Each structure stands twice: as C-alpha cells, then as structure tokens.
Amino acid sequence: MKIKAAVTHAQGKDFSIEEVRLSGPKSNEVLVKVVATGVCHTDAVARDLAISPYPIVLGHEGSGIVEQVGENVTSLAAGDHVVMSFAHCGQCENCLTGHPTVCAAFNDLNFGGRMEDQTYRLHQGDTDLGTFFGQSSFSTHVVAHERNVVKVDKDVDLALLGPLGCGIQTGAGTVLNRLKPEFGTSIAIYGCGAVGLSAIMAAKIAGCQQIFAIDVHDSRLELARELGATHTLNGKNVDVVGEIRKAADGGTHYAVESTGVPPVVRQCLNALRPLGQAAIVGVTPEMNIDVHNDLMAEGKSMIGVIEGDSVPRVFIPKLVEFYKAGKFPFDKLIKFYPFDQINQAFEDSQKGVVVKPILKLA
Incomplete structure (x- = not known):
C-alpha cells in the first residue's frame, strides 16, 4: 500500500515527507494506522550519527489503531488501540526471564534496518528503506511484530500514548x-x-x-x-x-x-x-x-x-492506569505538532522549547 513517511536519506539530513510503499503484514505481524508518534532524542541520534543504515524511516514512539492482522496473531485484533515499543526476539535468555530490554538481538532488531526475518517492509521505487525499532512510526501506517505492540485502554486519548513506548517508559x-x-x-x-x-x-x-x-x-x-x-x-x-x-x-x-x-x-x-x-x-x-x-x-x-528494564506489554498498561488515576500526569510534558512540522518539532526539542513533542498523523 502507498503511505506517507518522513524519510531520512543521509546522515544529518532533514526529514522529508514522501510517498513510500509499505508491504503487508506477514505471520505474527500487524498493520497499524498511526495516530500520533513521539519525537525522541534517539531519533535525532539516528538521523545525525548513522547508528542505522540509510535511507530509513525513523520514529519509535508510535500509537495507533490495528487495521489488519497477519497469520498466527493471537493477542491483537482489528480495531484495537495500541502503543508500539522496542523490538525484541522473545526467545533469548534475557527475554524469557523478563528483561527484553537487553535482548540478545536488541541492536540488530532495533537499529539494523530490517525486520526479524531480515527482509524490508518499506520501499521507494527499487530502493528498500530501513525500519527503525521494528516500527518506523514517522509514517501514516506501519507493520510491526505483535510482540512489540501493546494493547491499551480505549478510554484514554490515543494521541497522548506513543511516548509511553520509549522515553516515558524509560x-x-x-x-x-x-x-x-x-x-x-x-x-x-x-x-x-x-x-x-x-x-x-x-x-x-x-x-x-x-x-x-x-x-x-x-x-x-x-x-x-x-x-x-x-x-x-x-x-x-x-x-x-x-x-x-x-x-x-x-x-x-x-x-x-x-x-x-x-x-x-x-x-x-x-x-x-x-x-x-x-x-x-x-x-x-x-x-x-x-x-x-x-x-x-x-x-x-x-x-x-535501557528502556526502564520494562516488559512493555505489562508496564505500559500500568502507566496508563496511573495516568487515569491522576498519579502520572505525563500529559503536562506534551506539545502536539502536525506531521508536516516534524523538523520544527525536532528543533524545538533540541532547544528545550518543549519537553516532549508529539506528531499527530490522524
């Protein structure tokens, strides 16, 4: 499917919103319509310091609505409100003992530019675009493994919740x-x-x-x-x-x-x-x-x-409950920007004008 995404073509270059092609979800993956996504310092590091291969679509604090599920997906269904967090293998000793933030494959899955099966989901002409943190949320739609997608309460404003996937969780x-x-x-x-x-x-x-x-x-x-x-x-x-x-x-x-x-x-x-x-x-x-x-x-x-030593599918819903109870008012950190002001949001964040920018895509 054709989507809009903020593409990073080379080290240190501004984000450029362009049309790209997104492949559909494979087994154990879901297609998510992105509602909003946080702007995080890690995205700036990836843009400027070449920790991931270019060209790439960055973004790793996405929130959205599941539109389609691939084969063997059991924990999510179309219509679910979700927050996307970091990718992890789910099979190594650290994952299996409740420490997926130090997954043995963490760097490869989050910064390597490819999905877990070593293929790409994002394309532009004949060029494959890298995926970031298994999601690339600086785009109108993403494909992510169900393992790093967290179902959240529909009673809370979904646009607020993306940063729970990284910075706030950390x-x-x-x-x-x-x-x-x-x-x-x-x-x-x-x-x-x-x-x-x-x-x-x-x-x-x-x-x-x-x-x-x-x-x-x-x-x-x-x-x-x-x-x-x-x-x-x-x-x-x-x-x-x-x-x-x-x-x-x-x-x-x-x-x-x-x-x-x-x-x-x-x-x-x-x-x-x-x-x-x-x-x-x-x-x-x-x-x-x-x-x-x-x-x-x-x-x-x-x-x-790293990432607050969290198990996102356990910890993020707890943070949402604390927020609903008035004990975790993270909304006071947030300023919203339209997607086409992504470069301004990064500039404001770098200057300290805003604590946590969130880009609204829907």
Whole structure:
C-alpha cells in the first residue's frame, strides 16, 4: 500500500515527507494506522550519527489503531488501540526471564534496518528503506511484530500514548522496575526532559520522601516541582553536590542520570550517600571516573538501564492506569505538532522549547 513517511536519506539530513510503499503484514505481524508518534532524542541520534543504515524511516514512539492482522496473531485484533515499543526476539535468555530490554538481538532488531526475518517492509521505487525499532512510526501506517505492540485502554486519548513506548517508559521504569526505591528514601534526578520528569513522577508514586530535580532550565525545574520534586537545583547557579549532601543527610539513596553529560555523571555519583545506587540512562560519551573514590570506597553502585528494564506489554498498561488515576500526569510534558512540522518539532526539542513533542498523523 502507498503511505506517507518522513524519510531520512543521509546522515544529518532533514526529514522529508514522501510517498513510500509499505508491504503487508506477514505471520505474527500487524498493520497499524498511526495516530500520533513521539519525537525522541534517539531519533535525532539516528538521523545525525548513522547508528542505522540509510535511507530509513525513523520514529519509535508510535500509537495507533490495528487495521489488519497477519497469520498466527493471537493477542491483537482489528480495531484495537495500541502503543508500539522496542523490538525484541522473545526467545533469548534475557527475554524469557523478563528483561527484553537487553535482548540478545536488541541492536540488530532495533537499529539494523530490517525486520526479524531480515527482509524490508518499506520501499521507494527499487530502493528498500530501513525500519527503525521494528516500527518506523514517522509514517501514516506501519507493520510491526505483535510482540512489540501493546494493547491499551480505549478510554484514554490515543494521541497522548506513543511516548509511553520509549522515553516515558524509560524514566518511570528505571525507578519502578530497576531501582525500586524503598518508601521514605531520597532520590536525585539529573536532567528534567521527558525521561527525567517521568522518573520524578515515578519516584513520587514509589513514596520517596526527598526528590531532587537538577537541570539548567528554570522552566523545567518549575514543572519538576509541580510533578513531585521536593527540591529543585539549577546546575548553573549552585553547587549541586554540596546542596544535595546538605539537604539529604550526606547524600541521596538513589540517582537517575539522564543527561549523558560526563561532569553531571560525576555529580550524580558524588552526591550519593554510602551504598547509594545510580542508574545511568543517558547516552554518555567515553569518560573517566575515579573508581575507588567515586564508587568502591563507599560501596556505591552504578548501573546502566535501557528502556526502564520494562516488559512493555505489562508496564505500559500500568502507566496508563496511573495516568487515569491522576498519579502520572505525563500529559503536562506534551506539545502536539502536525506531521508536516516534524523538523520544527525536532528543533524545538533540541532547544528545550518543549519537553516532549508529539506528531499527530490522524
């Protein structure tokens, strides 16, 4: 079928909305009409840093309505409202033990440009176009494996839900699934973008007594306070480590680092109390740490977390229920853009004008 998609033809090029051809769903796959899709930093990385082959259709936070199911699909039916998340094999040890975010085939399935059977679903003339995260949601329709498609409640505005598939799931899941802070403990969240603010909301759900939000934009710190932060610190104006140690009895029990900025990573470690745990979720370049003083000497832990260590088909419906109950108001992060303003949405996101852009396609 002919569809419209935002094609990335080469490294660093603007998105170009063009007509492409989409092959129908094969066994265990579904055809989804995309209603909306989040704009995520990972899409910008893929556009600019060649982590996937070009030409490609990016996008990996899609929400939509199932229009057709392929053979052997048992969990979904036409008309279902769905959110699409990351691809995973479902067969390796990590998938089978509830950790599909570290699937043995994760990089190939999400960044390799092909579907699980090593074929393409997107075409333009005689050229095959790469698929991203097993979905390529910067398009009016997608074909995805049922394994990475999550059925959601029809009572909630479907256009809001796409970012639950990646950024929001990453922040909330890092707190609720991996760190699992004990009631009454303290946590610091470094970076108040969509990931960090989702972590703040999750920390409030978990019952953290002190929730520190660290950023360099006062507007984002104000929103962090509204969403549950008990302390806000502008890293340009204060000694973050000193302020946290003073307010948190020597340091926080937990930290989530979402910026990927090496000096901030060091801050998150140095502001932990002994036995504290830091989860790194930002894309961080090569950097140096003092293993003895920053970690070992005080029994601290630093862990990497991908996609919030979530099982999307379990965790995303839970986030929807928290949202319906008024405990996870992620809609406050969102600004909608029409599909043809995709490049503007990315520019606004990069400048910090908006926390979480969502493109509306239907």
